[in-house]
Amino acid sequence: MSYLKPGLPAPVAENDGLDAPYWEGTRRGELMVQRCKSCGTWQWGPEWICHKCLSFDIGWVQVEGRGKIYSWERPWHPVHPALKDQGPYIVVLVELPHAGNIRMLGNLLGDPKQQVRIGAEVEAVFEPHDDAKPPFTLVQWKYR
Amino acid sequence: MTDRTLRGRVAIVGIGETAYYKHGKSPDPEFVLALKAILAAAKDAGIDPRRIDGFASYSNDRNDPSRLAAALGLPELRFSNMQWGGGGGGGAGAVANAAAAVAGGLADCVVVFRSLAQGQFQRFGAAPPGGVATGEAALNAPYGVMSPAQRYAMRAMRFLHENKIGDGAQRAIALASYAHAQKNPRAVMNGKPLTAEAYDASRWIVEPWRLFDCCMENDGAAALIIVPAEQAKDFAKKPAYLLGAALGSEYRNGARGHNAPLYATSSFTTVAPHLYAMAGVKPKDVDVLQSYENFTGGVLMSLVEHGFFKAEEANDFLVPDNLMAPGGKLPLNTSGGNLAECYMHGLELQVEAVRQLRGESTAQVKDPHVSMVIAGPMVTPVSSMILGSVETL
Ligand SMILES: [Zn+2]
Numbered sequence: 001m002s003y004l005k006p007g008l009p010a011p012v013a014e015n016d017g018l019d020a021p022y023w024e025g026t027r028r029g030e031l032m033v034q035r036c037k038s039c040g041t042w043q044w045g046p047e048w049i050c051h052k053c054l055s056f057d058i059g060w061v062q063v064e065g066r067g068k069i070y071s072w073e074r075p076w077h078p079v080h081p082a083l084k085d086q087g088p089y090i091v092v093l094v095e096l097p098h099a100g101n102i103r104m105l106g107n108l109l110g111d112p113k114q115q116v117r118i119g120a121e122v123e124a125v126f127e128p129h130d131d132a133k134p135p136f137t138l139v140q141w142k143y144r
Numbered sequence: 145m146t147d148r149t150l151r152g153r154v155a156i157v158g159i160g161e162t163a164y165y166k167h168g169k170s171p172d173p174e175f176v177l178a179l180k181a182i183l184a185a186a187k188d189a190g191i192d193p194r195r196i197d198g199f200a201s202y203s204n205d206r207n208d209p210s211r212l213a214a215a216l217g218l219p220e221l222r223f224s225n226m227q228w229g230g231g232g233g234g235g236a237g238a239v240a241n242a243a244a245a246v247a248g249g250l251a252d253c254v255v256v257f258r259s260l261a262q263g264q265f266q267r268f269g270a271a272p273p274g275g276v277a278t279g280e281a282a283l284n285a286p287y288g289v290m291s292p293a294q295r296y297a298m299r300a301m302r303f304l305h306e307n308k309i310g311d312g313a314q315r316a317i318a319l320a321s322y323a324h325a326q327k328n329p330r331a332v333m334n335g336k337p338l339t340a341e342a343y344d345a346s347r348w349i350v351e352p353w354r355l356f357d358c359c360m361e362n363d364g365a366a367a368l369i370i371v372p373a374e375q376a377k378d379f380a381k382k383p384a385y386l387l388g389a390a391l392g393s394e395y396r397n398g399a400r401g402h403n404a405p406l407y408a409t410s411s412f413t414t415v416a417p418h419l420y421a422m423a424g425v426k427p428k429d430v431d432v433l434q435s436y437e438n439f440t441g442g443v444l445m446s447l448v449e450h451g452f453f454k455a456e457e458a459n460d461f462l463v464p465d466n467l468m469a470p471g472g473k474l475p476l477n478t479s480g481g482n483l484a485e486c487y488m489h490g491l492e493l494q495v496e497a498v499r500q501l502r503g504e505s506t507a508q509v510k511d512p513h514v515s516m517v518i519a520g521p522m523v524t525p526v527s528s529m530i531l532g533s534v535e536t537l
Protein backbone atom coordinates (compact mmCIF):
# COMPACT_ATOMS: atom_id res chain seq x y z
CA MET A 1 0.00 0.00 0.00
CA SER A 2 1.69 3.19 -1.14
CA TYR A 3 0.96 6.68 0.20
CA LEU A 4 0.23 8.08 -3.27
CA LYS A 5 -1.77 6.20 -5.87
CA PRO A 6 0.39 4.18 -8.26
CA GLY A 7 1.21 5.48 -11.71
CA LEU A 8 3.57 8.35 -10.93
CA PRO A 9 6.94 8.32 -12.73
CA ALA A 10 9.21 5.55 -11.41
CA PRO A 11 12.61 6.76 -10.22
CA VAL A 12 15.56 5.22 -12.00
CA ALA A 13 19.26 5.86 -11.49
CA GLU A 14 20.89 8.28 -13.86
CA ASN A 15 22.58 6.74 -16.86
CA ASP A 16 25.98 7.89 -15.63
CA GLY A 17 25.39 5.97 -12.38
CA LEU A 18 25.77 8.98 -10.08
CA ASP A 19 22.82 8.21 -7.81
CA ALA A 20 22.70 4.41 -8.25
CA PRO A 21 24.04 3.72 -4.69
CA TYR A 22 21.10 5.66 -3.25
CA TRP A 23 18.40 3.85 -5.22
CA GLU A 24 20.05 0.45 -4.69
CA GLY A 25 20.22 1.23 -0.97
CA THR A 26 16.53 1.98 -0.71
CA ARG A 27 15.75 -1.46 -2.13
CA ARG A 28 17.70 -2.97 0.82
CA GLY A 29 15.98 -0.63 3.32
CA GLU A 30 19.16 1.39 3.79
CA LEU A 31 19.44 5.16 3.50
CA MET A 32 22.67 5.87 1.66
CA VAL A 33 24.04 9.39 1.20
CA GLN A 34 27.35 10.89 0.13
CA ARG A 35 30.16 11.68 2.54
CA CYS A 36 33.52 12.91 1.26
CA LYS A 37 36.33 10.47 2.02
CA SER A 38 38.86 13.30 2.02
CA CYS A 39 37.25 15.91 4.29
CA GLY A 40 34.16 14.26 5.79
CA THR A 41 31.65 16.70 4.31
CA TRP A 42 28.12 15.35 3.96
CA GLN A 43 26.55 15.91 0.56
CA TRP A 44 23.02 15.56 -0.78
CA GLY A 45 21.77 15.46 -3.54
CA PRO A 46 24.53 13.43 -5.09
CA GLU A 47 27.28 15.01 -7.14
CA TRP A 48 30.52 13.73 -8.63
CA ILE A 49 32.74 16.05 -6.59
CA CYS A 50 32.88 17.25 -3.00
CA HIS A 51 31.64 20.87 -2.92
CA LYS A 52 33.89 21.61 0.06
CA CYS A 53 37.36 20.24 -0.83
CA LEU A 54 36.79 19.40 -4.53
CA SER A 55 37.89 15.79 -4.06
CA PHE A 56 36.47 13.26 -6.51
CA ASP A 57 36.94 10.61 -3.84
CA ILE A 58 33.42 10.92 -2.53
CA GLY A 59 32.01 7.92 -0.75
CA TRP A 60 28.61 6.62 0.24
CA VAL A 61 27.64 5.89 3.84
CA GLN A 62 24.50 4.58 5.46
CA VAL A 63 22.73 7.06 7.74
CA GLU A 64 20.02 6.58 10.30
CA GLY A 65 16.62 7.47 8.86
CA ARG A 66 15.54 10.20 11.23
CA GLY A 67 15.38 13.96 11.10
CA LYS A 68 13.32 17.10 11.62
CA ILE A 69 10.73 18.66 9.34
CA TYR A 70 12.39 21.70 7.73
CA SER A 71 9.53 22.69 5.43
CA TRP A 72 6.40 21.23 3.88
CA GLU A 73 3.60 21.71 1.39
CA ARG A 74 0.17 20.25 0.79
CA PRO A 75 -0.70 19.86 -2.91
CA TRP A 76 -4.45 19.83 -3.65
CA HIS A 77 -4.51 20.43 -7.38
CA PRO A 78 -3.51 17.26 -9.24
CA VAL A 79 -1.06 17.84 -12.08
CA HIS A 80 -0.55 14.19 -12.98
CA PRO A 81 -3.28 11.83 -14.24
CA ALA A 82 -2.35 9.27 -11.56
CA LEU A 83 -3.34 11.77 -8.84
CA LYS A 84 -6.70 12.74 -10.34
CA ASP A 85 -8.64 11.13 -7.46
CA GLN A 86 -5.89 11.35 -4.86
CA GLY A 87 -7.10 14.39 -2.92
CA PRO A 88 -4.61 16.43 -0.88
CA TYR A 89 -1.29 14.96 0.19
CA ILE A 90 1.64 16.17 2.23
CA VAL A 91 5.23 16.59 1.10
CA VAL A 92 7.89 17.23 3.73
CA LEU A 93 11.47 18.37 3.48
CA VAL A 94 13.39 16.68 6.28
CA GLU A 95 16.69 17.89 7.69
CA LEU A 96 19.14 15.27 9.01
CA PRO A 97 21.11 16.90 11.87
CA HIS A 98 23.33 13.82 12.33
CA ALA A 99 24.41 14.02 8.66
CA GLY A 100 25.47 17.62 8.24
CA ASN A 101 21.89 18.91 8.00
CA ILE A 102 21.41 17.51 4.52
CA ARG A 103 17.75 17.52 3.49
CA MET A 104 15.62 14.78 2.00
CA LEU A 105 12.17 14.98 0.52
CA GLY A 106 9.27 12.60 0.97
CA ASN A 107 5.62 12.31 1.90
CA LEU A 108 4.46 12.58 5.51
CA LEU A 109 2.51 9.38 6.20
CA GLY A 110 -0.84 9.53 7.96
CA ASP A 111 -3.86 11.80 7.58
CA PRO A 112 -3.24 14.00 4.53
CA LYS A 113 -5.13 16.81 6.25
CA GLN A 114 -3.14 16.62 9.49
CA GLN A 115 -1.32 19.64 10.84
CA VAL A 116 2.33 19.73 9.89
CA ARG A 117 4.80 21.07 12.46
CA ILE A 118 8.09 22.49 11.23
CA GLY A 119 10.81 21.25 13.58
CA ALA A 120 8.97 18.05 14.55
CA GLU A 121 10.98 14.80 14.68
CA VAL A 122 10.27 12.23 12.00
CA GLU A 123 11.64 8.85 10.98
CA ALA A 124 12.07 7.20 7.61
CA VAL A 125 9.74 4.47 6.36
CA PHE A 126 10.74 2.47 3.29
CA GLU A 127 7.90 2.08 0.81
CA PRO A 128 8.62 -0.63 -1.77
CA HIS A 129 6.93 -0.54 -5.17
CA ASP A 130 7.76 -4.12 -6.18
CA ASP A 131 5.22 -4.29 -8.99
CA ALA A 132 6.40 -1.11 -10.67
CA LYS A 133 8.44 -1.28 -13.85
CA PRO A 134 11.23 -1.06 -12.91
CA PRO A 135 10.70 -1.85 -9.19
CA PHE A 136 11.82 0.85 -6.76
CA THR A 137 11.55 1.86 -3.11
CA LEU A 138 10.66 5.32 -1.85
CA VAL A 139 11.76 6.83 1.45
CA GLN A 140 8.73 8.23 3.28
CA TRP A 141 8.51 9.91 6.69
CA LYS A 142 6.29 9.62 9.75
CA TYR A 143 6.14 11.43 13.08
CA ARG A 144 8.28 9.76 15.75
CA MET B 145 40.72 50.88 -17.69
CA THR B 146 37.16 52.05 -18.19
CA ASP B 147 34.47 51.50 -15.62
CA ARG B 148 32.94 48.05 -16.22
CA THR B 149 29.25 48.87 -16.13
CA LEU B 150 26.10 48.83 -18.22
CA ARG B 151 24.84 51.99 -16.50
CA GLY B 152 23.64 54.46 -19.10
CA ARG B 153 25.22 52.55 -21.98
CA VAL B 154 22.07 51.32 -23.73
CA ALA B 155 18.38 52.18 -23.95
CA ILE B 156 15.14 50.39 -24.72
CA VAL B 157 13.60 52.37 -27.59
CA GLY B 158 10.90 50.02 -28.80
CA ILE B 159 8.31 47.76 -27.16
CA GLY B 160 5.92 45.39 -28.84
CA GLU B 161 3.31 42.84 -27.84
CA THR B 162 0.78 40.63 -29.52
CA ALA B 163 -2.72 40.40 -28.14
CA TYR B 164 -2.68 38.20 -25.05
CA TYR B 165 -4.71 35.01 -24.99
CA LYS B 166 -5.66 32.30 -22.54
CA HIS B 167 -3.37 29.31 -22.98
CA GLY B 168 -4.17 27.34 -26.08
CA LYS B 169 -6.31 30.16 -27.51
CA SER B 170 -3.81 31.86 -29.79
CA PRO B 171 -5.04 31.83 -33.39
CA ASP B 172 -1.39 32.10 -34.48
CA PRO B 173 1.46 29.59 -34.19
CA GLU B 174 4.19 30.49 -31.73
CA PHE B 175 6.64 31.61 -34.44
CA VAL B 176 4.07 34.01 -35.87
CA LEU B 177 3.48 35.47 -32.41
CA ALA B 178 7.24 36.11 -32.12
CA LEU B 179 7.33 37.81 -35.54
CA LYS B 180 4.32 39.98 -34.73
CA ALA B 181 5.77 41.16 -31.41
CA ILE B 182 9.13 41.96 -33.01
CA LEU B 183 7.48 43.90 -35.84
CA ALA B 184 5.33 45.76 -33.32
CA ALA B 185 8.45 46.73 -31.37
CA ALA B 186 10.15 47.98 -34.55
CA LYS B 187 7.09 50.01 -35.43
CA ASP B 188 6.97 51.46 -31.93
CA ALA B 189 10.63 52.46 -32.25
CA GLY B 190 9.94 53.96 -35.66
CA ILE B 191 12.52 51.82 -37.44
CA ASP B 192 12.72 49.49 -40.39
CA PRO B 193 12.76 45.99 -38.84
CA ARG B 194 15.76 45.20 -41.09
CA ARG B 195 17.85 47.37 -38.81
CA ILE B 196 17.67 44.58 -36.17
CA ASP B 197 20.96 42.70 -35.99
CA GLY B 198 20.63 40.51 -32.91
CA PHE B 199 18.29 38.50 -30.70
CA ALA B 200 18.33 37.53 -27.03
CA SER B 201 15.85 35.37 -25.18
CA TYR B 202 15.53 33.04 -22.20
CA SER B 203 13.90 29.85 -20.97
CA ASN B 204 14.85 27.93 -24.12
CA ASP B 205 12.55 29.97 -26.34
CA ARG B 206 11.78 27.77 -29.33
CA ASN B 207 11.97 30.53 -31.94
CA ASP B 208 15.52 30.36 -33.21
CA PRO B 209 17.29 33.67 -34.04
CA SER B 210 18.66 32.37 -37.33
CA ARG B 211 15.17 31.43 -38.49
CA LEU B 212 13.89 34.83 -37.36
CA ALA B 213 16.70 36.61 -39.19
CA ALA B 214 15.98 34.64 -42.36
CA ALA B 215 12.23 35.16 -42.07
CA LEU B 216 12.65 38.90 -41.55
CA GLY B 217 15.24 39.23 -44.30
CA LEU B 218 17.81 40.81 -42.00
CA PRO B 219 20.95 41.92 -43.85
CA GLU B 220 23.10 40.32 -41.17
CA LEU B 221 22.82 38.56 -37.82
CA ARG B 222 25.44 39.68 -35.29
CA PHE B 223 24.15 38.40 -31.94
CA SER B 224 22.24 35.24 -31.03
CA ASN B 225 21.93 34.58 -27.34
CA MET B 226 20.03 32.41 -24.88
CA GLN B 227 20.15 33.03 -21.15
CA TRP B 228 21.04 29.60 -19.77
CA GLY B 229 18.69 28.11 -17.19
CA GLY B 230 16.23 29.51 -14.72
CA GLY B 231 13.13 29.72 -16.92
CA GLY B 232 11.29 32.96 -16.23
CA GLY B 233 14.13 33.98 -13.94
CA GLY B 234 16.04 34.91 -17.08
CA GLY B 235 13.85 37.79 -18.24
CA ALA B 236 16.10 40.60 -17.01
CA GLY B 237 19.15 38.46 -17.76
CA ALA B 238 18.18 38.41 -21.44
CA VAL B 239 18.03 42.21 -21.37
CA ALA B 240 21.40 42.29 -19.62
CA ASN B 241 22.93 39.99 -22.24
CA ALA B 242 21.54 42.08 -25.08
CA ALA B 243 22.75 45.24 -23.36
CA ALA B 244 26.22 43.79 -22.89
CA ALA B 245 26.36 42.92 -26.59
CA VAL B 246 25.31 46.41 -27.63
CA ALA B 247 27.58 48.15 -25.10
CA GLY B 248 30.48 45.94 -26.12
CA GLY B 249 30.05 46.62 -29.83
CA LEU B 250 28.94 43.15 -30.85
CA ALA B 251 25.67 44.43 -32.28
CA ASP B 252 23.77 47.70 -32.72
CA CYS B 253 20.09 46.86 -32.49
CA VAL B 254 19.20 43.79 -30.44
CA VAL B 255 15.70 42.44 -29.86
CA VAL B 256 14.85 40.76 -26.56
CA PHE B 257 11.79 38.62 -27.09
CA ARG B 258 9.72 35.78 -25.67
CA SER B 259 6.96 33.91 -27.43
CA LEU B 260 4.68 31.25 -26.01
CA ALA B 261 1.87 29.21 -27.48
CA GLN B 262 1.09 26.69 -24.79
CA GLY B 263 -1.63 25.10 -26.85
CA GLN B 264 0.87 24.21 -29.54
CA PHE B 265 3.31 22.92 -26.91
CA GLN B 266 3.26 21.37 -23.40
CA ARG B 267 1.87 23.53 -20.59
CA PHE B 268 4.17 24.49 -17.72
CA GLY B 269 1.63 23.65 -15.04
CA ALA B 270 0.94 20.12 -16.24
CA ALA B 271 3.17 17.18 -15.52
CA PRO B 272 5.02 15.80 -18.53
CA PRO B 273 3.85 12.36 -19.59
CA GLY B 274 6.27 9.45 -19.28
CA GLY B 275 7.00 6.46 -17.12
CA VAL B 276 10.33 7.18 -15.41
CA ALA B 277 12.09 10.02 -13.63
CA THR B 278 15.84 10.49 -13.29
CA GLY B 279 18.20 12.84 -11.49
CA GLU B 280 16.50 15.78 -9.78
CA ALA B 281 13.09 14.60 -11.04
CA ALA B 282 13.62 11.19 -9.41
CA LEU B 283 13.91 12.92 -6.03
CA ASN B 284 10.66 14.83 -6.61
CA ALA B 285 8.16 13.31 -9.03
CA PRO B 286 7.52 9.99 -7.19
CA TYR B 287 6.44 12.07 -4.17
CA GLY B 288 4.00 14.12 -6.25
CA VAL B 289 6.28 17.13 -6.66
CA MET B 290 6.13 17.96 -10.36
CA SER B 291 4.71 21.37 -11.25
CA PRO B 292 6.55 24.65 -10.57
CA ALA B 293 4.09 25.45 -7.77
CA GLN B 294 4.86 22.15 -6.08
CA ARG B 295 8.58 22.61 -6.69
CA TYR B 296 8.77 26.02 -4.97
CA ALA B 297 6.02 26.04 -2.34
CA MET B 298 8.33 24.67 0.35
CA ARG B 299 10.77 27.56 -0.09
CA ALA B 300 7.99 30.04 0.58
CA MET B 301 6.50 27.91 3.36
CA ARG B 302 9.81 27.97 5.22
CA PHE B 303 10.13 31.75 4.74
CA LEU B 304 6.57 32.39 5.96
CA HIS B 305 7.26 30.19 8.99
CA GLU B 306 10.63 31.73 9.88
CA ASN B 307 9.26 35.26 9.69
CA LYS B 308 5.74 34.66 11.05
CA ILE B 309 4.11 36.11 7.96
CA GLY B 310 0.31 35.95 7.82
CA ASP B 311 -2.12 35.30 4.95
CA GLY B 312 -2.63 39.00 4.27
CA ALA B 313 0.84 39.56 2.82
CA GLN B 314 0.49 37.19 -0.13
CA ARG B 315 -3.14 38.29 -0.58
CA ALA B 316 -2.12 41.95 -0.94
CA ILE B 317 0.21 41.06 -3.83
CA ALA B 318 -2.59 39.24 -5.66
CA LEU B 319 -5.09 42.04 -5.03
CA ALA B 320 -2.69 44.68 -6.39
CA SER B 321 -2.18 42.79 -9.65
CA TYR B 322 -5.89 42.25 -10.15
CA ALA B 323 -6.76 45.86 -9.28
CA HIS B 324 -4.24 47.17 -11.81
CA ALA B 325 -5.52 44.76 -14.46
CA GLN B 326 -8.98 46.33 -14.18
CA LYS B 327 -7.52 49.54 -15.65
CA ASN B 328 -5.68 47.69 -18.42
CA PRO B 329 -7.80 46.70 -21.43
CA ARG B 330 -5.03 44.36 -22.66
CA ALA B 331 -5.19 42.32 -19.46
CA VAL B 332 -6.68 38.84 -19.70
CA MET B 333 -8.32 39.43 -16.29
CA ASN B 334 -9.65 42.87 -17.21
CA GLY B 335 -13.29 42.98 -16.16
CA LYS B 336 -12.73 40.24 -13.57
CA PRO B 337 -11.99 42.08 -10.31
CA LEU B 338 -10.76 40.16 -7.28
CA THR B 339 -11.92 40.84 -3.73
CA ALA B 340 -10.20 39.82 -0.52
CA GLU B 341 -13.20 37.57 0.20
CA ALA B 342 -12.94 35.83 -3.16
CA TYR B 343 -9.20 35.35 -2.63
CA ASP B 344 -9.78 33.81 0.80
CA ALA B 345 -12.50 31.53 -0.57
CA SER B 346 -10.44 30.31 -3.52
CA ARG B 347 -9.22 26.74 -3.64
CA TRP B 348 -5.75 25.64 -2.66
CA ILE B 349 -3.38 24.77 -5.48
CA VAL B 350 -0.67 23.74 -3.06
CA GLU B 351 -0.51 25.15 0.47
CA PRO B 352 0.59 27.89 1.08
CA TRP B 353 -0.73 29.01 -2.33
CA ARG B 354 -4.32 29.46 -3.40
CA LEU B 355 -5.56 29.76 -6.98
CA PHE B 356 -5.02 33.53 -7.00
CA ASP B 357 -1.44 33.22 -5.70
CA CYS B 358 -0.47 31.44 -8.92
CA CYS B 359 0.28 32.91 -12.33
CA MET B 360 -1.89 32.31 -15.33
CA GLU B 361 -0.70 30.40 -18.35
CA ASN B 362 -1.07 32.32 -21.57
CA ASP B 363 -0.26 32.56 -25.24
CA GLY B 364 1.34 35.63 -26.75
CA ALA B 365 4.65 37.32 -27.42
CA ALA B 366 6.53 40.42 -26.35
CA ALA B 367 9.66 42.14 -27.61
CA LEU B 368 11.99 45.03 -26.70
CA ILE B 369 14.52 46.83 -28.88
CA ILE B 370 17.87 47.78 -27.37
CA VAL B 371 20.27 50.28 -28.95
CA PRO B 372 23.35 52.24 -27.84
CA ALA B 373 22.47 55.11 -25.49
CA GLU B 374 24.09 57.72 -27.73
CA GLN B 375 21.57 56.88 -30.48
CA ALA B 376 18.55 56.66 -28.17
CA LYS B 377 17.21 60.16 -28.78
CA ASP B 378 16.84 59.48 -32.53
CA PHE B 379 13.88 57.10 -32.07
CA ALA B 380 10.18 57.81 -32.01
CA LYS B 381 9.52 57.39 -28.28
CA LYS B 382 11.10 58.53 -25.01
CA PRO B 383 14.03 56.16 -24.29
CA ALA B 384 14.26 54.01 -21.18
CA TYR B 385 17.93 53.83 -20.22
CA LEU B 386 19.33 50.75 -18.54
CA LEU B 387 20.83 51.80 -15.21
CA GLY B 388 21.75 48.34 -14.01
CA ALA B 389 21.17 44.64 -14.34
CA ALA B 390 22.33 41.59 -12.44
CA LEU B 391 21.81 37.86 -12.67
CA GLY B 392 22.82 34.67 -10.93
CA SER B 393 22.09 33.18 -7.52
CA GLU B 394 23.70 32.66 -4.12
CA TYR B 395 26.04 29.89 -2.89
CA ARG B 396 24.95 26.43 -4.02
CA ASN B 397 21.43 27.56 -4.85
CA GLY B 398 21.29 24.75 -7.39
CA ALA B 399 22.20 21.98 -4.95
CA ARG B 400 19.93 19.09 -5.84
CA GLY B 401 17.05 17.72 -3.87
CA HIS B 402 16.13 21.02 -2.18
CA ASN B 403 19.56 21.32 -0.54
CA ALA B 404 20.30 25.00 -1.25
CA PRO B 405 21.89 26.18 2.03
CA LEU B 406 19.81 29.40 1.98
CA TYR B 407 16.63 27.55 1.07
CA ALA B 408 14.06 30.15 2.12
CA THR B 409 15.01 32.75 -0.47
CA SER B 410 13.92 33.92 -3.89
CA SER B 411 17.59 33.46 -4.97
CA PHE B 412 18.31 37.22 -5.07
CA THR B 413 20.40 37.64 -1.90
CA THR B 414 23.65 38.11 -3.85
CA VAL B 415 22.10 39.40 -7.08
CA ALA B 416 20.24 42.41 -5.65
CA PRO B 417 23.34 44.12 -4.16
CA HIS B 418 25.09 43.87 -7.55
CA LEU B 419 22.04 45.41 -9.20
CA TYR B 420 21.91 48.43 -6.89
CA ALA B 421 25.67 48.90 -7.03
CA MET B 422 25.64 49.10 -10.82
CA ALA B 423 22.54 51.26 -11.03
CA GLY B 424 23.71 53.65 -8.34
CA VAL B 425 20.26 53.80 -6.80
CA LYS B 426 18.75 52.63 -3.53
CA PRO B 427 15.42 50.87 -2.95
CA LYS B 428 13.86 54.15 -1.78
CA ASP B 429 14.69 55.69 -5.19
CA VAL B 430 12.54 53.15 -7.05
CA ASP B 431 9.35 54.87 -8.26
CA VAL B 432 7.56 51.83 -9.65
CA LEU B 433 8.25 48.09 -9.55
CA GLN B 434 7.29 45.09 -11.67
CA SER B 435 8.06 41.87 -9.81
CA TYR B 436 7.46 38.52 -11.53
CA GLU B 437 4.66 36.60 -9.91
CA ASN B 438 5.08 32.93 -10.57
CA PHE B 439 3.64 32.69 -7.07
CA THR B 440 2.93 35.53 -4.62
CA GLY B 441 5.30 34.10 -2.01
CA GLY B 442 8.13 34.49 -4.50
CA VAL B 443 7.28 38.17 -4.95
CA LEU B 444 7.24 38.58 -1.17
CA MET B 445 10.77 37.20 -0.86
CA SER B 446 11.94 39.18 -3.91
CA LEU B 447 10.81 42.43 -2.29
CA VAL B 448 12.62 41.59 0.94
CA GLU B 449 15.82 40.60 -0.84
CA HIS B 450 15.72 43.79 -2.92
CA GLY B 451 15.54 45.78 0.30
CA PHE B 452 12.07 47.32 0.07
CA PHE B 453 11.31 46.19 3.62
CA LYS B 454 12.64 43.70 6.13
CA ALA B 455 11.11 40.24 6.44
CA GLU B 456 9.74 41.09 9.88
CA GLU B 457 8.00 44.14 8.36
CA ALA B 458 6.22 42.12 5.65
CA ASN B 459 2.88 41.91 7.45
CA ASP B 460 2.77 45.71 7.85
CA PHE B 461 4.15 46.67 4.45
CA LEU B 462 2.20 44.21 2.33
CA VAL B 463 -1.24 45.76 2.41
CA PRO B 464 -3.02 46.68 -0.85
CA ASP B 465 -2.82 50.45 -0.34
CA ASN B 466 0.98 50.39 -0.31
CA LEU B 467 1.12 48.52 -3.62
CA MET B 468 -1.37 50.52 -5.67
CA ALA B 469 -0.58 53.03 -8.40
CA PRO B 470 -0.41 55.93 -8.34
CA GLY B 471 -0.40 56.72 -4.63
CA GLY B 472 1.07 53.65 -2.91
CA LYS B 473 4.49 53.57 -1.27
CA LEU B 474 5.63 50.97 -3.82
CA PRO B 475 3.32 50.67 -6.86
CA LEU B 476 3.64 47.03 -7.87
CA ASN B 477 2.81 45.17 -11.09
CA THR B 478 0.95 48.10 -12.58
CA SER B 479 -0.24 46.28 -15.72
CA GLY B 480 -1.61 43.33 -13.77
CA GLY B 481 1.53 41.25 -14.21
CA ASN B 482 1.66 37.50 -14.58
CA LEU B 483 -1.35 37.07 -12.30
CA ALA B 484 -3.83 39.22 -14.15
CA GLU B 485 -2.45 40.84 -17.31
CA CYS B 486 -0.75 37.97 -19.08
CA TYR B 487 1.81 35.33 -18.31
CA MET B 488 4.14 36.40 -21.09
CA HIS B 489 6.83 34.64 -19.07
CA GLY B 490 7.54 37.96 -17.40
CA LEU B 491 8.59 39.94 -20.45
CA GLU B 492 5.34 41.89 -20.22
CA LEU B 493 6.82 43.29 -17.00
CA GLN B 494 9.78 44.80 -18.85
CA VAL B 495 7.36 46.28 -21.38
CA GLU B 496 5.32 47.81 -18.56
CA ALA B 497 8.44 49.22 -16.88
CA VAL B 498 9.24 51.08 -20.12
CA ARG B 499 5.66 52.25 -20.44
CA GLN B 500 5.81 53.75 -16.96
CA LEU B 501 8.89 55.83 -17.85
CA ARG B 502 7.14 57.03 -21.02
CA GLY B 503 3.99 57.94 -19.10
CA GLU B 504 1.93 55.42 -21.11
CA SER B 505 0.76 52.97 -18.41
CA THR B 506 -2.91 52.39 -17.73
CA ALA B 507 -2.02 52.65 -14.03
CA GLN B 508 0.48 55.45 -14.43
CA VAL B 509 2.67 56.53 -11.54
CA LYS B 510 3.22 60.29 -11.40
CA ASP B 511 6.44 61.34 -13.17
CA PRO B 512 8.56 58.24 -12.48
CA HIS B 513 12.29 58.28 -13.16
CA VAL B 514 13.42 54.92 -11.77
CA SER B 515 11.50 51.85 -12.95
CA MET B 516 12.56 48.40 -11.79
CA VAL B 517 11.87 44.83 -12.90
CA ILE B 518 12.50 41.67 -10.90
CA ALA B 519 12.33 38.51 -13.02
CA GLY B 520 11.13 35.07 -11.94
CA PRO B 521 12.04 34.33 -8.30
CA MET B 522 13.11 31.11 -6.51
CA VAL B 523 14.65 29.54 -9.61
CA THR B 524 18.33 29.76 -10.54
CA PRO B 525 19.71 31.82 -12.14
CA VAL B 526 17.44 34.78 -11.38
CA SER B 527 17.83 38.33 -12.67
CA SER B 528 16.65 41.88 -12.10
CA MET B 529 17.13 45.25 -13.78
CA ILE B 530 16.61 48.98 -13.28
CA LEU B 531 15.58 51.44 -15.99
CA GLY B 532 15.84 55.20 -15.71
CA SER B 533 14.73 58.35 -17.50
CA VAL B 534 17.29 60.58 -19.20
CA GLU B 535 17.39 62.69 -16.02
CA THR B 536 18.87 59.77 -14.04
CA LEU B 537 21.96 59.48 -16.24
ZN1 LIG C 1 35.65 16.91 0.67
